[in-house]
Amino acid sequence: MSLQQLKVFIHELEVGMFVSALDKPWAETPFPIQGFLIKNAADASRVKAYCDYIYIDIAKGISPLDLKSPAAGSRQFNNDLRNKAQDINPVVRGLMDHRQLAAPRSFVIKSDIYRKTVExxxxxxxxxxxxxxxxxxxxxxxxxxxxxxxxxxxxxxxxxxxxxxxxxxxxxxxxxxxxxxxxxxxxxxxxxxxxxxxxxxxxxxxxxxxxxxxxxxxxxxxxxxxxxxxxxxxxxxxxxxxxxxxxxxxxxxxxxxxxxxxxxxxxxxxxxxxxxxxxxxxxxxxxxxxxxxxxxxxxxxxxxxxxxxxxxxxxxxxxxxxxxxxxxxxxxxxxxxxxxxxxxxxxxGLYPAGTVVELTTGDQGMVIEQNPKSRLSPRLAIFDSVEGKVNPENYIFVDLKNEDRARAQLQKFGTRRAYDVGKLAIVKDIDSEKLGVDEKMLNLLITKPFSLSANTGLLTQSQRQSEPRDGFFAALKHRLLG
CATH class of the missing domain: 1.10.3210.10 (Hypothetical protein af1432)
Known part of the structure; x- marks a missing residue:
């Protein structure tokens, strides 16, 4: 099946679609074998009388994607773009404009085929x-x-x-x-x-x-x-x-x-x-x-x-x-x-895992994991820093997708601007070496894997005291081994 074609059930058939294949031999229907355009409601009704589903050519006619709201992931991405376009990066604003004005895609997106199954x-x-x-x-x-x-x-x-x-x-x-x-x-x-x-x-x-x-x-x-x-x-x-x-x-x-x-x-x-x-x-x-x-x-x-x-x-x-x-x-x-x-x-995503970033609050951290349906709002490790260098003794995990909770965590962590910015978002990505996060530290960071559960947040003083004092990355290792 060509990448230009899409299977459509009969209740999804709309005027403007080009029918390129049927669920039965053409000879069993009155339709032209070379395919045809649905010009009006009568054409659609005739097709519905013969078929349960058909295939449409999206290069010759419209696609369901042109008529329906985007899939959940794309819709969330669009919302992120719209909300953050003023705060982040020129490419974000461009993507937002593109999604409002661009012509139909030349390929079909099936966003629900693969799901993340392992943390x-x-x-x-x-x-x-x-x-x-x-x-x-x-x-x-x-x-x-x-x-x-x-x-x-x-x-x-x-x-x-x-x-x-x-x-x-x-x-x-x-x-x-x-x-x-x-x-x-x-x-x-x-x-x-x-x-x-x-x-x-x-x-x-x-x-x-x-x-x-x-x-x-x-x-x-x-x-x-x-x-x-x-x-x-x-x-x-x-x-x-x-x-x-x-x-x-x-x-x-x-x-x-x-x-x-x-x-x-x-x-x-x-x-x-x-x-x-x-x-x-x-x-x-x-x-x-x-x-x-x-x-x-x-x-x-x-x-x-x-x-x-x-x-x-x-x-x-x-x-x-x-x-x-x-x-x-x-x-x-x-x-x-x-x-x-x-x-x-x-x-x-604009910020793949491992990217060091700066927030609108001025805080700096590292992208730990993407939110697949909200790629501009990943999960982060936020570092406390001294004179622009990472202080490995203090850190929190935040999920930008949950903005209210992230603001509360940042304020408790000592961020003065947690509630002073209009939007809690990533402003830019930065060179990891300038922040003091070198290749050795990156290796240490994932020497042992860790996960961000729904309850992961600010470490309490007792939690910090229970961890070894070898710094941020050693603490992560200790938590996992323990």
């Missing part, structure tokens, strides 16, 4: 094992493919399946682990991070599980052709025409190496072939544009660009997640399809 605290150990195994399998496969031989596809595919399963169960776990590896600019990490963003997006819009797995596998294998390229060429940002042509050859080189290894997943090969094509036709290797770019390849293209913005080869060019999404938003309608960009940003 972050319980998923972290499994995600860590999967990550370690995936990195090992990818390293071995890369060496084998580079040498022109066969590789253990079954083993790599199993690692991909495990990663996708983890992301489906609890998307934040892998995001956390990749935050810890952010200092490593190795191609493997870029491939895994791209795979995570692509999988999260596909999960968000409800693609089929085998599509999630093919997207992830394509991300892992798409840069195989770079393995024998000069590293200076890969790192160079101002390549001349000759160097750029040489660099762009990595797509064909990746495909050739996979063919030599008897890799025969056509969908994955197709994703790799087109993932560097761009909406305006300025991509490579074919210069395809618009809808000529396969849908899954377009997803990988956006995921790869997002990771490149957040984790460039040059450390000085690193962008915080919200700035990266802002840059991505500027590319909509030109480099990438507009509807894909907007929904991709919603899927990853």
């Amino acid at each position: 972050l605290s319980k998923e972290m150990p499994a995600a860590r094992r999967v990550m370690n195994n995936l990195v090992g399998c990818l390293s071995v496969a890369t060496r084998q493919i580079t040498k022109g031989g066969q590789f253990n596809l079954h083993q790599l595919q199993q690692s991909v399946d495990d990663m996708v399963d983890s992301v489906v169960r609890c998307p934040d776990a892998f995001t956390w682990l990749l935050q810890l590896r952010a200092k490593d600019r190795h191609t493997h990490d870029h491939s895994i991070r791209s795979g995570l963003w692509a999988t999260q997006f596909a999960r968000h819009i409800g693609l089929e599980l085998d599509q999630l797995k093919d997207l992830c596998l394509a991300c892992l294998l798409k840069d195989i052709g770079k393995s024998e390229m000069d590293r200076t060429l890969l790192r160079k940002s101002d390549r001349n025409d000759v160097e750029e042509a040489e660099y762009r050859g990595f797509v064909s080189a990746s495909l050739e190496k996979l063919k030599q290894s008897d890799f025969d997943n056509r969908r994955v090969m197709n994703i790799i072939k087109f993932h560097c094509e761009r909406f305006d036709g300025r991509g490579f290797p074919k210069g395809c544009s618009g809808q000529r770019i396969p849908f899954l390849a377009a997803i990988v293209g956006i995921a790869s660009e997002f990771d490149r913005l957040c984790n460039p080869r040059e450390v000085a060019a690193v962008l915080t997640p919200s700035k990266a999404t802002g840059r991505l938003y500027e590319l909509r309608g030109r480099v990438f399809a507009e509807d894909l960009v907007v929904e991709f940003i919603q899927s990853v």
